[in-house]
Amino acid sequence: xxxxxxxxxxxxxxxxxxxxxxxxxxxxxxxxxxxxxxxxxxxxxxxxxxxxxxxxxxxxxxxxxxxxxxxxxxxxxxxxxxxxxxxxxxxxxxxxxxxxxxxxxxxxxxxxxxxxxxxxxxxxxxxxxxxxxxxxxxxxxxxxxxxxxxxxxxxxxxxxxxxxxxxxxxxxxxxxxxxxxxxxxxxxxxxxxxxxxxxxxxxxxxxxxxxxxxxxxxxxxxxxxxxxxxxxxxxxxxxxxxxxxxxxxxxxxxxxxxxxxxxxxxxxxxxxxxxxxxxxxxxxxxxxxxxxxxxxxxxxxxxxxxxxxxxxxxxxxxxxxxxxxxxxxxxxxxxxxxxxxxxxxxxxxxxxxxxxxxxxxxxxxxxxxxxxxxxxxxxx
Amino acid sequence: xxxxxxxxxxxxxxxxxxxxxxxxxxxxxxxxxxxxxxxxxxxxxxxxxxxxxxxxxxxxxxxxxxxxxxxxxxxxxxxxxxxxxxxxxxxxxxxxxxxxxxxxxxxxxxxxxxxxxxxxxxxxxxxxxxxxxxxxxxxxxxxxxxxxxxxxxxxxxxxxxxxxxxxxxxxxxxxxxxxxxxxxxxxxxxxxxxxxxxxxxxxxxxxxxxxxxxxxxxxxxxxxxxxxxxxxxxxxxxxxxxxxxxxxxxxxxxxxxxxxxxxxxxxxxxxxxxxxxxxxxxxxxxxxxxxxxxxxxxxxxxxxxxxxxxxxxxxxxxxxxxxxxxxxxxxxxxxxxxxxxxxxxxxxxxxxxxxxxxxxxxxxxxxxxxxxxxxxxxxx
Numbered sequence: 001x002x003x004x005x006x007x008x009x010x011x012x013x014x015x016x017x018x019x020x021x022x023x024x025x026x027x028x029x030x031x032x033x034x035x036x037x038x039x040x041x042x043x044x045x046x047x048x049x050x051x052x053x054x055x056x057x058x059x060x061x062x063x064x065x066x067x068x069x070x071x072x073x074x075x076x077x078x079x080x081x082x083x084x085x086x087x088x089x090x091x092x093x094x095x096x097x098x099x100x101x102x103x104x105x106x107x108x109x110x111x112x113x114x115x116x117x118x119x120x121x122x123x124x125x126x127x128x129x130x131x132x133x134x135x136x137x138x139x140x141x142x143x144x145x146x147x148x149x150x151x152x153x154x155x156x157x158x159x160x161x162x163x164x165x166x167x168x169x170x171x172x173x174x175x176x177x178x179x180x181x182x183x184x185x186x187x188x189x190x191x192x193x194x195x196x197x198x199x200x201x202x203x204x205x206x207x208x209x210x211x212x213x214x215x216x217x218x219x220x221x222x223x224x225x226x227x228x229x230x231x232x233x234x235x236x237x238x239x240x241x242x243x244x245x246x247x248x249x250x251x252x253x254x255x256x257x258x259x260x261x262x263x264x265x266x267x268x269x270x271x272x273x274x275x276x277x278x279x280x281x282x283x284x285x286x287x288x289x290x291x292x293x294x295x296x297x298x299x300x301x302x303x304x305x306x307x308x309x310x311x312x313x314x315x316x317x318x319x320x321x322x323x324x325x326x327x328x329x330x331x332x333x334x335x336x337x338x339x340x341x342x343x344x345x346x347x348x349x350x351x352x353x354x355x356x357x358x359x360x361x362x363x364x365x366x367x368x369x370x371x372x373x374x375x376x377x378x379x380x
Numbered sequence: 381x382x383x384x385x386x387x388x389x390x391x392x393x394x395x396x397x398x399x400x401x402x403x404x405x406x407x408x409x410x411x412x413x414x415x416x417x418x419x420x421x422x423x424x425x426x427x428x429x430x431x432x433x434x435x436x437x438x439x440x441x442x443x444x445x446x447x448x449x450x451x452x453x454x455x456x457x458x459x460x461x462x463x464x465x466x467x468x469x470x471x472x473x474x475x476x477x478x479x480x481x482x483x484x485x486x487x488x489x490x491x492x493x494x495x496x497x498x499x500x501x502x503x504x505x506x507x508x509x510x511x512x513x514x515x516x517x518x519x520x521x522x523x524x525x526x527x528x529x530x531x532x533x534x535x536x537x538x539x540x541x542x543x544x545x546x547x548x549x550x551x552x553x554x555x556x557x558x559x560x561x562x563x564x565x566x567x568x569x570x571x572x573x574x575x576x577x578x579x580x581x582x583x584x585x586x587x588x589x590x591x592x593x594x595x596x597x598x599x600x601x602x603x604x605x606x607x608x609x610x611x612x613x614x615x616x617x618x619x620x621x622x623x624x625x626x627x628x629x630x631x632x633x634x635x636x637x638x639x640x641x642x643x644x645x646x647x648x649x650x651x652x653x654x655x656x657x658x659x660x661x662x663x664x665x666x667x668x669x670x671x672x673x674x675x676x677x678x679x680x681x682x683x684x685x686x687x688x689x690x691x692x693x694x695x696x697x698x699x700x701x702x703x704x705x706x707x708x709x710x711x712x713x714x715x716x717x718x719x720x721x722x723x724x725x726x727x728x729x730x731x732x733x734x735x736x737x738x739x740x741x742x743x744x745x746x747x748x749x750x751x752x753x754x755x756x757x758x759x760x
Contacts, residue, residue, distance in 0.1 A: 221580075261572045
């Protein structure tokens with residue numbers, strides 16, 4: 001397995017598929033590298049594998065410190081020995097998405113026709129389904145014929161839905177969390193703000209900033225700040241900051257006068273150290289393009305016709321980015337085809353971010369669902 | 381009366397107060413110009429005057445075409461002969477706010493110490509209360525001892541509340557619409573995105589863009605786009621655009637693929653033609669600083685102690701920027717001091733912008749309220 005570099009040139013564990021991948025847009029990537037991490041042990045039958053799908057700004061370091069930031073894995077609270085996704089029982093895989101910037105093929109990877117330069121904005125626009133097809137190459141590579149479960153939140157949840165729709169026979173259980181079967185006009189609008197802010201940065205150079213040795217950090221920071229507001233609830237923001245003034249003496253229009261402002265600025269500036277702007281453009285656009293019903297004549301239930309996958313849908317009451325109604329619509333579509341589906345709205349005031357945080361009801365629910373599925377799958 | 385220039389040098393009707401104005405920040409403006417428009421006729425008793433307070437990006441052209449854009453006045457649906465605010469009955473005044481860019485003193489005005497240059501970011505940070513004090517100079521100038529009504533939505537509603545708190549004897553009736561007694565952490569956060577986008581624009585030049593003959597148009601456009609999303613409801617965005625693709629052929633990360641994107645881009649680009657970035661910074665910050673309870677020991681009702689003003693509070697059910705709960709909190713505070721208060725939540729799916737749009741229930745309510753007040757004031 002090769003070691004593919006990320007934007008900071010940190011080597012990541014990866015595997016390259018030389019047969020390439022045909023994309024939804026009609027173009028073909030001549031070769032695809034998937035950077036991934038795995039935890040636990042695959043059993044002899046290959047029947048205990050769980051694929052975790054990460055969200056927009058996530059990565060493969062789900063249950064161990066991220067080598068670039070030194071911070072804990074993004075879902076250590078959920079994945080590990082004895083955790084709800086128990087690595088003593090399951091073989092857990094998490095891959096950086098196609099189009100990402102943590103070692104998988106994406107805008108930061110060498111251009112096919114000119115390997116001295118990164119793809120930049122010439123990278124083909126990928127879809128959520130393309131991300132899933134690339135993950136399938138990796139799952140096949142491990143010799144896994146059927147995943148015990150596919151689990152993910154937000155954009156990760158979109159991938160879970162796409163897995164269940166594209167490869168129903170390969171998914172025993174599916175857990176789409178805090179997600180939707182399409183990106184709403186409001187969500188597209190918030191993404192567009194971020195893309196405009198990046199494109200407006202003088203160091204963007206129409207996407208060829210690497211050539212200039214620069215990065216559109218301020219634009220990317222504004223994009224991240226905007227997204228961050230949508231990830232938290234009004235209640236959470238108020239509890240954390242209220243109207244606390246940072247600089248009580250003197251009034252001015254610029255500068256971080258309110259605590260919430262310096263927090264947002266921190267969120268923005270720490271993000272640009274680890275994320276590639278072109279990858280942000282590509283991945284947000286992939287989310288915007290996601291519309292599972294549209295791919296099935298406008299009828300969502302057709303995406304799951306005849307499915308034998310067991311579904312657990314989870315939403316959070318204060319999530320206004322992917323509100324409960326969107327999960328309920330998926331549940332209805334699944335019920336329409338008589339699928340095996342559980343649907344839980346977790347009461348939380350933490351907003352969309354709740355899926356990443358300490359929400360005992362959610363963790364308990366997932367633990368119980370997996371235990372039940374393990375029994376049915378003959379794993380327990 | 382002098383003719384003060386705006387950012388596009390259009391002359392506006394205005395009056396200059398050479399005695400100046402002491403501001404909340406402790407600084408004093410040596411002179412204050414207020415640009416305004418008036419409609420209808422002041423009666424002999426001076427008792428039929430209505431002051432309209434505009435919102436963040438509004439101006440004094442409430443009931444006639446804006447001379448800079450050629451578009452209809454921003455509240456022609458509400459103000460005019462036979463309209464709910466009937467200029468056949470009332471003398472209606474609307475002034476550009478202090479800190480604005482349509483002829484009133486603001487960051488675009490000549491610097492006191494260096495009149496060849498505009499103030500730019502050196503303009504003192506004003507508050508909502510400062511805006512109201514400047515409006516009072518104008519009301520005094522007209523010889524009006526008591527306004528029949530003060531009416532405004534959003535930031536205009538904040539001014540209405542400040543009028544009722546600062547000059548209770550001068551306000552017979554007050555109509556704060558789609559507003560709050562403080563700016564929430566979430567609202568501050570959205571404003572901060574806009575300010576960061578402006579500051580990140582290479583043509584901002586730390587606020588001295590006029591010197592360079594440039595304007596931070598892209599940053600200001602991103603700010604406007606962000607704000608615009610908060611003005612509309614998810615329902616309204618979906619109804620208007622849904623997920624309509626603009627460019628069906630070919631996928632790419634940048635470019636306006638969804639109809640909602642080109643709409644936002646239009647909103648952003650048309651706005652920068654008429655608005656000054658420094659004014660945007662100053663006015664958004666004034667809104668963020670507004671906290672009427674904090675000015676009264678944390679107890680909102682104290683702001684209205686002993687008031688004899690008649691209040692009509694209006695909120696809109698789908699307004700998530702200034703949700704109904706914030707109007708209800710004002711109603712409670714007014715009830716606490718036994719004020720005369722009506723409170724109506726108008727059912728609407730148009731979001732915060734509803735106050736500017738064709739909402740018959742709202743218009744009917746305001747018409748009825750004003751008629752009742754006119755009777756009590758001996759006007760009818």
